[in-house]
Amino acid sequence: MKYENFNDAEALKIAINIEEEGLEFYSTLMKSAKDDKAKDIFSKLASAEKKHLALFQKAYLDITSPANPVQGCEDYTVDLYLKDLVDTGIFTKKGEAGRLAAEIKTDIDALEMGIQAEKDSILYYTEAAKNTKYEAGRKAFEQLANEEKKHLRILAEQLKAVKHTAV
Numbered sequence: 001m002k003y004e005n006f007n008d009a010e011a012l013k014i015a016i017n018i019e020e021e022g023l024e025f026y027s028t029l030m031k032s033a034k035d036d037k038a039k040d041i042f043s044k045l046a047s048a049e050k051k052h053l054a055l056f057q058k059a060y061l062d063i064t065s066p067a068n069p070v071q072g073c074e075d076y077t078v079d080l081y082l083k084d085l086v087d088t089g090i091f092t093k094k095g096e097a098g099r100l101a102a103e104i105k106t107d108i109d110a111l112e113m114g115i116q117a118e119k120d121s122i123l124y125y126t127e128a129a130k131n132t133k134y135e136a137g138r139k140a141f142e143q144l145a146n147e148e149k150k151h152l153r154i155l156a157e158q159l160k161a162v163k164h165t166a167v
Contacts, residue, residue, distance in 0.1 A: 008134040012060040014086055015128065015141070018121055019053035021091035021098075025117065028101035029110045038107045041158055045114070045151055052144050059140045082127060089120040111159040118152040121145075 026046035033039040086092045090100070090113070097117075104110045122145050129141035 008132045008137050009060065009063050011082070011128045011132055011141075012056055012063060012137055014092065015056045015125065015144075016053060016060060017094060018089070018091045018124065019049050019056055021094070021096060022117060022121070023049040023053060025091065025097035025101045026114070028098060029104065029114070032101070032104070033107055033110065035107045035162060038111065038158060038162065041154060042110070042114075045154075048147065048151065052147065055140050055144065059134075059137050062136055063134050082124075082131065085120075085124050085127060089124060090117045091120065092124075107162055108159065111155050111162065114155045115152060115159065118148050118155060121148045122152065 023046055026042045026049060030039055030042035030046055033042055091097050100113060101110075104113060125141045125145035125148065129138050129145065132138045132141065
């Protein structure tokens with residue numbers, strides 16, 4: 001995903017893309033999972049991603065209204081760091097999640113990919129929260145970083161369970 005400089009609106013656009021990709025990823029995995037528990041987890045995560053998407057879309061509309069001027073990042077090194085997070089994240093490229101989900105062959109691979117995506121989201125949302133000037137955006141990033149931590153725990157627990165039964 002290309003952008004000129006990191007600002008609050010751009011941070012929210014990136015978050016919207018991450019949630020759209022997450023929704024696509026978990027929706028695809030929900031259909032292909034072999035384990036019923038994994039299928040249920042992917043279904044719940046897809047539903048959560050849809051809610052996250054709506055939250056970020058609302059924040060984006062609020063910040064881009066004429067009443068709210070968009071503010072940019074004041075620290076160039078932070079700008080570069082956030083760009084690196086976006087450039088190396090799993091769900092930051094449009095259409096990537098669907099392609100990755102279609103290539104997954106096992107529930108273990110799906111869970112591991114989900115874990116990595118949640119880690120990427122947590123890191124990006126945490127850093128975006130620290131650097132946004134827009135209060136509602138900061139709160140949205142903080143809230144969703146905490147929710148993604150819960151998703152990470154759910155996926156990690158299921159991965160342990162699946163690996164344990166596979167032995």
